[in-house]
Amino acid sequence: MHMLRQYQVPLQRYMALMDLQERNERLFYKLLMDNVEELLPIVYTPTVGEACQKWGSIYRRPQGLYISLREKGRILDVLKNWPERNIQVIVVTDGERILGLGDLGCQGMGIPVGKLALYTALGGVRPSACLPVMIDVGTNNEKLLNDEFYIGLRQKRANGQEYAELMDEFMTAVKQNYGEKVLIQFEDFANHNAFELLAKYRRTHLVFNDDIQGTASVVLAGLVAALKLVGGTLAEHTFLFLGAGEAGTGIAELIALEMSRQTKAPLEETRKKIWLVDSKGLIVDSRKESLQHFKKPWAHEHEHLKGLLDAVKAIKPTVLIGSSGAGKTFTKEVIEAMTSFNEKPVIFALSNPTSQSECTAEEAYQWSKARAIFASGSPFDPVECHGQTFVPGQANNAYIFPGFGLGLVISGAIRVHDDMLLAASEALARQVTQENFDKGLIYPPFSNIRKISAHIAAEVAAKAYELGGLATRLPRPANLVKYAESCMYSPNYAATADHRELRFFYFFSPE
Numbered sequence: 484m485h486m487l488r489q490y491q492v493p494l495q496r497y498m499a500l501m502d503l504q505e506r507n508e509r510l511f512y513k514l515l516m517d518n519v520e521e522l523l524p525i526v527y528t529p530t531v532g533e534a535c536q537k538w539g540s541i542y543r544r545p546q547g548l549y550i551s552l553r554e555k556g557r558i559l560d561v562l563k564n565w566p567e568r569n570i571q572v573i574v575v576t577d578g579e580r581i582l583g584l585g586d587l588g589c590q591g592m593g594i595p596v597g598k599l600a601l602y603t604a605l606g607g608v609r610p611s612a613c614l615p616v617m618i619d620v621g622t623n624n625e626k627l628l629n630d631e632f633y634i635g636l637r638q639k640r641a642n643g644q645e646y647a648e649l650m651d652e653f654m655t656a657v658k659q660n661y662g663e664k665v666l667i668q669f670e671d672f673a674n675h676n677a678f679e680l681l682a683k684y685r686r687t688h689l690v691f692n693d694d695i696q697g698t699a700s701v702v703l704a705g706l707v708a709a710l711k712l713v714g715g716t717l718a719e720h721t722f723l724f725l726g727a728g729e730a731g732t733g734i735a736e737l738i739a740l741e742m743s744r745q746t747k748a749p750l751e752e753t754r755k756k757i758w759l760v761d762s763k764g765l766i767v768d769s770r771k772e773s774l775q776h777f778k779k780p781w782a783h784e785h786e787h788l789k790g791l792l793d794a795v796k797a798i799k800p801t802v803l804i805g806s807s808g809a810g811k812t813f814t815k816e817v818i819e820a821m822t823s824f825n826e827k828p829v830i831f832a833l834s835n836p837t838s839q840s841e842c843t844a845e846e847a848y849q850w851s852k853a854r855a856i857f858a859s860g861s862p863f864d865p866v867e868c869h870g871q872t873f874v875p876g877q878a879n880n881a882y883i884f885p886g887f888g889l890g891l892v893i894s895g896a897i898r899v900h901d902d903m904l905l906a907a908s909e910a911l912a913r914q915v916t917q918e919n920f921d922k923g924l925i926y927p928p929f930s931n932i933r934k935i936s937a938h939i940a941a942e943v944a945a946k947a948y949e950l951g952g953l954a955t956r957l958p959r960p961a962n963l964v965k966y967a968e969s970c971m972y973s974p975n976y977a978a979t980a981d982h983r984e985l986r987f988f989y990f991f992s993p994e
């Protein structure tokens with residue numbers, strides 16, 4: 484840590500950490516787990532975003548498996564080249580929507596690498612059981628196509644049948660090579676592929692879309708916790724989203740589902756409490772014909788409004804959620820409007836990395852006169868405002884996917900069910916203590932994440948057993964929290980080793 488802290492530039496810290504991961508994996512995880520709050524912004528958002536943008540020029544080692552269009556027809560052989568046989572979790576991307584940074588092509592590999600580092604550090608999945616995959620079908624990013632250091636295919640993205648066939652070959656080869664209990668996490672695909680891939684493979688494979696499902700679970704947990712501070716039930720609140728893509732519609736659907744469970748009202752009714760704005764304005768019934776399929780359920784009766792501010796004034800939401808990937812869109816006027824009709828406006832600026840956040844923590848607290856309940860996708864430092872210190876929460880799917888995946892692994896689950904997402908969400912919300920609430924926090928600190936992940940894993944596994952036919956690890960362990968903890972990888976060193984022995988051990992230790 485002393486050496487890392489000498490680097491002032493976050494990207495240099497990132498590079499030093501990636502070198503360490505290659506050189507001494509155990510020490511990398513030990514460091515990451517012991518300093519999670521300090522190192523998460525390096526290994527993960529926001530610095531991983533910058534690393535992806537510059538991937539070609541900071542490239543040192545592959546870190547994961549690159550599968551390109553050129554391997555079509557040979558993907559099983561390519562998978563067999565990976566030195567580890569016992570894979571439990573794959574994070575795969577095609578790099579088309581990397582955080583809120585757009586199409587980064589092959590350079591998006593930083594995301595599966597970062598997500599899987601969190602699977603191990605936060606969720607305890609063995610590093611050797613994790614496989615980062617980049618499906619390289621080209622990029623439409625002209626800047627990258629002309630960049631001499633770009634490491635991917637220099638062609639426009641393949642789509643349509645060619646794309647579908649490559650993905651299908653990959654999905655089939657994974658199952659053939661690793662069996663049906665390997666978890667495939669789809670990450671940062673563009674929405675025109677993401678929804679389709681999830682719908683296509685959720686009945687045949689153990690798949691999970693982190694951006695649609697993981698994000699929904701973490702935001703619902705934050706909302707349930709926020710209600711303790713603002714009062715009312717979910718169904719008594721009105722939600723407005725800026726951004727109607729994977730994150731926005733995924734969250735909206737899980738909130739509607741939970742409302743429907745709580746009130747017994749049909750889903751079509753509970754959806755009416757939720758409004759979304761996309762790049763063309765408020766999603767309303769007059770636009771229905773031209774809307775993408777995942778937006779149609781949200782096309783309620785209302786006049787069409789073009790801007791967010793008009794929508795806020797007309798809908799009067801109690802909760803405003805940013806999932807647009809467009810930075811600085813929660814303007815002073817928007818937040819002041821939210822504050823004019825809410826005692827405590829709930830404001831989530833989910834877009835990553837920090838540059839794309841809909842507003843900063845400071846803006847949310849200052850413009851709301853310190854009344855906002857605020858959380859963001861990327862971390863912000865505590866803010867001094869009106870004589871008080873506010874610690875913003877980090878509403879990021881990193882709270883959910885490590886424990887969620889661990890729960891699937893330890894129960895030997897073969898499919899993901901929506902009830903597991905709700906169970907994960909409830910488990911996370913339950914981990915917020917009175918002490919956290921007293922500080923205005925709606926998420927527990929990341930320093931407790933291993934314990935939190937064990938609880939999430941236990942609830943997800945319990946759901947897998949309860950639903951029947953999904954869990955293959957039999958018999959069911961009696962105490963699932965203890966069992967989850969006992970399964971977690973720990974990068975510990977022999978307690979008795981003295982300093983010199985440790986140095987020797989560091990150098991030669993296999994994983």
Ligand SMILES: NC(=O)C1=CN([C@@H]2O[C@H](COP(=O)(O)OP(=O)(O)OC[C@H]3O[C@@H](n4cnc5c(N)ncnc54)[C@H](OP(=O)(O)O)[C@@H]3O)[C@@H](O)[C@H]2O)C=CC1
Binds near residue numbers: 674731763878
């Ligand atoms: N905190 C977290 O855990 C997570 C955060 N995210 C973040 O959420 C963001 C969006 O991700 P995702 O949903 O997958 O992306 P999508 O591309 O699927 O969706 C983006 C949505 O935002 C809309 N949009 C874009 N720009 C504007 C604008 N200026 N005004 C209004 N609407 C706009 C788009 O409109 P249109 O449909 O008209 O194009 C689209 O509906 C990213 O920045 C990502 O990093 C994602 C997952 C998890």
Ligand SMILES: CC(=O)C(=O)O
Binds near residue numbers: 583671879
């Ligand atoms: C956090 C995340 O998954 C995203 O921003 O895409």
Ligand SMILES: [Mg+2]
Binds near residue numbers: 582671
């Ligand atoms: Mg993502």
